[in-house]
Amino acid sequence: MLTSRVLALVALxxxxxxxxxxxxxxxxxxxxxxxVRADALATARVVAADxxxxxxxxxxxxxxxxxxxxxRQRDAESCTEYLxxxxxxLPQIILIAVTETNGRLLCNSLGSAxxxxxxxxxxxxxxxxxxxxxxxxxxxxxxxxxxxxxxFAQPLRDDDAxxxxxxxxxxxxxxxxxxxxxxxxxxxxxxxxxxxxGIVLVRxxxxxxxxxxxxxxxxxxxxxxxxxxxxxVAGLDGRERVVGVVRPQGVLxxxxxxxxxxxxxAFADVDAATRRGIILILAxxxxxxxxxxxxxxVFIRRPMHRLLRTVAAWRAGDLRARTRIxxxxxxxxxxxxxxAMAGSIQxxxxxxxxxxxxxxxLQDQQTTMLHELNHRVKNTLATVQALARQSRGGxxxxxxxxxxxxxxxxxxxLLTRDDWSGAALREVLENELGPYRRDADHVxxxxxxxxxAPRYVLxxxxxxxxxxxxxxxxxxxxxPDGRVRITWSVSAHEGGNxxxxxxxxxxxxxxxxxxxxxxxxxxxxxxxxxxxxxxLITGAIxxxxxxxxxxxxxxxGVCLRLDVPLEQAAPGIVAARALDRTH
Numbered sequence: 001m002l003t004s005r006v007l008a009l010v011a012l013x014x015x016x017x018x019x020x021x022x023x024x025x026x027x028x029x030x031x032x033x034x035x036v037r038a039d040a041l042a043t044a045r046v047v048a049a050d051x052x053x054x055x056x057x058x059x060x061x062x063x064x065x066x067x068x069x070x071x072r073q074r075d076a077e078s079c080t081e082y083l084x085x086x087x088x089x090l091p092q093i094i095l096i097a098v099t100e101t102n103g104r105l106l107c108n109s110l111g112s113a114x115x116x117x118x119x120x121x122x123x124x125x126x127x128x129x130x131x132x133x134x135x136x137x138x139x140x141x142x143x144x145x146x147x148x149x150x151x152f153a154q155p156l157r158d159d160d161a162x163x164x165x166x167x168x169x170x171x172x173x174x175x176x177x178x179x180x181x182x183x184x185x186x187x188x189x190x191x192x193x194x195x196x197x198g199i200v201l202v203r204x205x206x207x208x209x210x211x212x213x214x215x216x217x218x219x220x221x222x223x224x225x226x227x228x229x230x231x232x233v234a235g236l237d238g239r240e241r242v243v244g245v246v247r248p249q250g251v252l253x254x255x256x257x258x259x260x261x262x263x264x265x266a267f268a269d270v271d272a273a274t275r276r277g278i279i280l281i282l283a284x285x286x287x288x289x290x291x292x293x294x295x296x297x298v299f300i301r302r303p304m305h306r307l308l309r310t311v312a313a314w315r316a317g318d319l320r321a322r323t324r325i326x327x328x329x330x331x332x333x334x335x336x337x338x339x340a341m342a343g344s345i346q347x348x349x350x351x352x353x354x355x356x357x358x359x360x361x362l363q364d365q366q367t368t369m370l371h372e373l374n375h376r377v378k379n380t381l382a383t384v385q386a387l388a389r390q391s392r393g394g395x396x397x398x399x400x401x402x403x404x405x406x407x408x409x410x411x412x413x414l415l416t417r418d419d420w421s422g423a424a425l426r427e428v429l430e431n432e433l434g435p436y437r438r439d440a441d442h443v444x445x446x447x448x449x450x451x452x453a454p455r456y457v458l459x460x461x462x463x464x465x466x467x468x469x470x471x472x473x474x475x476x477x478x479x480p481d482g483r484v485r486i487t488w489s490v491s492a493h494e495g496g497n498x499x500x501x502x503x504x505x506x507x508x509x510x511x512x513x514x515x516x517x518x519x520x521x522x523x524x525x526x527x528x529x530x531x532x533x534x535x536l537i538t539g540a541i542x543x544x545x546x547x548x549x550x551x552x553x554x555x556x557g558v559c560l561r562l563d564v565p566l567e568q569a570a571p572g573i574v575a576a577r578a579l580d581r582t583h
């Protein structure tokens with residue numbers, strides 16, 4: 001009878017521990033499931049946003065191409081020559097073509113003969129003529145390129161705004177897959193992008209296996225019902241995944257983006273903790289039962305009271321309570337077993353708290369990134385508004401506005417490629433000056449590796465664009481023997497002393513000093529008035545970066561000196577990759 005009572009007490013003591021363990025497991029799995037679903041859906045939205053940005057970039061490019069005389073005149077020879085000349089400057093596009101309204105080829109960047117093929121049967125060609133709007137096609141095997149691709153097209157109009165043809169840009173799906181891989185780098189995460197007909201455009205992993213194949217009908221039916229949703233399904237590779245599904249609107253309507261997180265890997269640490277908890281609880285139960293069977297044969301009142309007090313503390317939620325019963329006796333072993341069990345449960349609970357804290361930290365980081373992106377977008381819109389206000393509507397003003405907006409777009413591409421963590425100064429310079437470099441001495445860049453924060457990238461990028469445009473129109477870049485030399489250095493200041501350094505110590509202020517020097521160009525004279533470009537440069541540097549800028553118009557060439565306090569770019573892997581690209 002006494003043994004039965006002792007066993008009953010042991011079972012009673014284990015009940016709160018089991019309940020706590022069960023609740024902890026439930027809470028941990030629920031929080032992890034919510035976190036993984038939210039992460040999958042957020043990643044799918046990032047991919048969809050990147051595709052939308054790519055479509056906008058191509059739309060802007062086609063708008064610019066459509067306004068060139070060679071395209072508007074629809075002369076096959078001059079059109080072919082112009083497209084062949086610009087295609088190398090558009091790495092994301094493998095082919096630009098102009099077709100007549102009946103689909104017959106007029107010219108393309110590969111030099112195909114007029115009428116070599118027709119696009120009349122392409123869905124994007126029909127939708128462009130039907131709607132008169134920019135449109136995206138589905139999966140296609142390029143006739144001229146013979147590569148798997150997706151097409152974007154828009155109508156080509158005459159002076160009376162009547163459609164007289166279709167302007168088409170072809171995007172290599174292998175290039176698109178590699179671009180999106182930068183957004184989804186975990187090997188265990190799957191990415192699927194399908195067109196409006198359910199044909200796979202991008203699939204990572206297994207791109208070669210699934211490219212151009214139709215999704216299974218039951219999967220298409222399920223995806224058609226999902227919009228901005230996350231659920232657990234069996235992936236295309238048979239593995240159970242937590243998937244986030246996003247169906248963009250606008251020109252991307254019909255495209256489906258699916259991100260799949262491997263559920264087994266996502267819950268691996270939770271499952272391991274569960275197994276450890278069960279094993280420890282079972283071990284504790286076995287040890288406690290053995291101790292109770294032996295202890296019931298001797299005088300147990302005092303140890304029993306201590307056990308009961310400890311159990312009561314556990315019931316109250318205080319897992320730090322211990323029996324403090326030790327020694328070689330049966331009750332001593334039982335007490336130690338109880339204490340070991342409570343320690344393991346407390347350790348599991350602490351681990352759960354750490355996991356929850358880590359989840360909250362990830363959510364805070366995501367919120368911070370969204371706020372930062374919102375801030376940058378507002379600044380960019382303000383810059384675009386300022387540029388638009390300066391345009392008076394003339395052709396030259398419109399061209400300048402387009403050029404500045406294109407430069408701003410290219411700078412945004414640099415930041416987007418590295419998740420808005422920053423970009424290398426050398427990349428910012430190459431972004432603008434690369435097209436004008438004819439030899440090693442024509443454009444010289446000399447300075448240490450420097451990673452710029454996003455606001456520095458935008459301000460300095462606009463400054464370099466204005467200087468490059470001026471040099472190409474009126475300065476050193478107008479002549480074959482003209483030279484542009486850009487040098488920079490980074491200095492750290494402490495207590496009035498300065499030293500050259502790539503990084504700053506605690507308490508030091510780091511400053512970037514950059515010099516733009518032109519030579520070998522036409523003679524330079526100071527301008528009669530301060531133009532918008534000069535105001536744009538000065539305002540961006542002084543207002544955005546709190547820096548100093550000085551421009552001199554010496555007869556030998558324009559010289560600009562920049563001195564700004566340097567703010568470090570966001571730390572992490574992205575900044576490290578940007579630093580590698582500068583070598």
